[in-house]
Amino acid sequence: MANARIAIIGASLAGARAAAALREEGFDGEVLLIGAERQPPYNRPPLSKGYLRGQERFEDQLVNPAAYYAEHDIELRLGTRATAIDPSRKTIELEGGKHVGYDRLLVATGGRNRALSVPGADLDGIFQLRTVEDCDRIRAAAQTGRRAVVIGLGFIGSEVTASLRQLGVEVTAVEGNPVPLARVLGPEVGEVLAAIHRDQGVELVLEDSVAAFEGAGRVERVRTKKGRRLECDLVIAGIGIAPNSELLGAAGAAVDNGVLVDERCRTSLPDVYAAGDVANHLHPIFGRLRVEHWNNAFQQGRAAARSMLGREEPYDYLHSFWSDQYEHVIEYVGFAASWDRLVFRGRPESRKFLGFYLKEGIVRAAVGLDRGGDPEDPKGESELKLVAGLIRDRVPVEPAKLADDDVDLHHVAAAATR
Numbered sequence: 001m002a003n004a005r006i007a008i009i010g011a012s013l014a015g016a017r018a019a020a021a022l023r024e025e026g027f028d029g030e031v032l033l034i035g036a037e038r039q040p041p042y043n044r045p046p047l048s049k050g051y052l053r054g055q056e057r058f059e060d061q062l063v064n065p066a067a068y069y070a071e072h073d074i075e076l077r078l079g080t081r082a083t084a085i086d087p088s089r090k091t092i093e094l095e096g097g098k099h100v101g102y103d104r105l106l107v108a109t110g111g112r113n114r115a116l117s118v119p120g121a122d123l124d125g126i127f128q129l130r131t132v133e134d135c136d137r138i139r140a141a142a143q144t145g146r147r148a149v150v151i152g153l154g155f156i157g158s159e160v161t162a163s164l165r166q167l168g169v170e171v172t173a174v175e176g177n178p179v180p181l182a183r184v185l186g187p188e189v190g191e192v193l194a195a196i197h198r199d200q201g202v203e204l205v206l207e208d209s210v211a212a213f214e215g216a217g218r219v220e221r222v223r224t225k226k227g228r229r230l231e232c233d234l235v236i237a238g239i240g241i242a243p244n245s246e247l248l249g250a251a252g253a254a255v256d257n258g259v260l261v262d263e264r265c266r267t268s269l270p271d272v273y274a275a276g277d278v279a280n281h282l283h284p285i286f287g288r289l290r291v292e293h294w295n296n297a298f299q300q301g302r303a304a305a306r307s308m309l310g311r312e313e314p315y316d317y318l319h320s321f322w323s324d325q326y327e328h329v330i331e332y333v334g335f336a337a338s339w340d341r342l343v344f345r346g347r348p349e350s351r352k353f354l355g356f357y358l359k360e361g362i363v364r365a366a367v368g369l370d371r372g373g374d375p376e377d378p379k380g381e382s383e384l385k386l387v388a389g390l391i392r393d394r395v396p397v398e399p400a401k402l403a404d405d406d407v408d409l410h411h412v413a414a415a416a417t418r
């Protein structure tokens, strides 16, 4: 590997983290980082939060300082889209027809917003949010717009709703489920989040969806399937992303809701790896899953780099993520696509609680609303860090002890592992 070239397609969090990890691990061959966006790799979370509200600067959101790549001999090709991969020749075709070779290749192409396929979706004033340019457009529209409709109350929709309210924009949010974030956090937690939005003056149009956007050139109203007509100056749709897996799919890699990778980030093609939002990975605890979390892209970028250098370690990061909405912080650890019991420590109505998602008596995941701390905090022992231990150990716990604030979580954890 000494004189080898490692190419990375996708210059965002997973790709940039992988490039840095290659150097940290002592790789001294060529590192080529190819990215379709014009900006050096940056963090997206502030785009629905502080940066959208104009409180944070773009320069402070870079994954590595701008000078880092040159200083570490990482060739950064920005504004360059890879259009094809030939795994037999080990070459990448770039937009414009140029080819570059690789010895090992990491694909970290992330995801793109799902298309809005309703009449009027091409009117001006309708936005989706993934890049800093999307965010700049929304920010500009929010400066003159008085009324916004947000479509979808997943994480992006919920955070954008909160930020727009904080900017003084009136918001109506349309969501197909009975509460926000129902699929990930369940109806009980979703009910609390719905109440928080309402308290902030948001009108929630639930169990409904968009039939059409109407306006003369620019969006003026949203018509819903149940017949509501929501007048507005701008619309932001947060309806989820699709993984950018076509490049690898066309090259013959196995693809199913993202690029399939094993526990060492390897795709089905020789010497080709994938990480971040695009990768559907095999996890030793959770099985096969694809997540769209900052912590995963950061950790898996590094894991893929180590794997490309021949380290034989499974990627077993215990997933976690956060979301900031108004003054509230949601922290989540583990992964639970389904559960048969949700146990609260602290009353949900108090808006300060932990929720444990159990299946067959075992904690699979936990959420904290303004409680539990950051499970990733290297200093200090947060409650969610203790819960992470419970999830990793996969031992049965007594729900009554989980619920009882007088029982130290240390003891629940210790009793469970005895």
Ligand SMILES: Cc1cc2nc3c(=O)[nH]c(=O)nc-3n(C[C@H](O)[C@H](O)[C@H](O)COP(=O)(O)OP(=O)(O)OC[C@H]3O[C@@H](n4cnc5c(N)ncnc54)[C@H](O)[C@@H]3O)c2cc1C
Binding pocket: 009, 010, 011, 012, 013, 014, 015, 034, 035, 036, 037, 043, 044, 045, 046, 047, 048, 080, 081, 082, 083, 108, 109, 110, 111, 112, 129, 130, 131, 156, 244, 247, 275, 276, 277, 278, 291, 292, 293, 294, 295, 297, 320, 321, 322, 323, 324
């Ligand atoms: C507004 C917003 C807020 C978020 N907030 C949070 C949060 O609070 N907490 C949290 O845990 N997560 C959050 N996330 C999710 C987090 O940002 C993503 O999980 C993370 O960005 C994934 O990184 P990635 O490198 O895998 O992919 P991406 O960030 O999607 O980057 C992929 C890159 O690949 C490039 N690319 C794609 N195809 C090609 C090609 N053919 N050639 C060259 N380049 C290509 C793209 O242009 C892009 O730059 C948020 C995301 C958004 C959009």
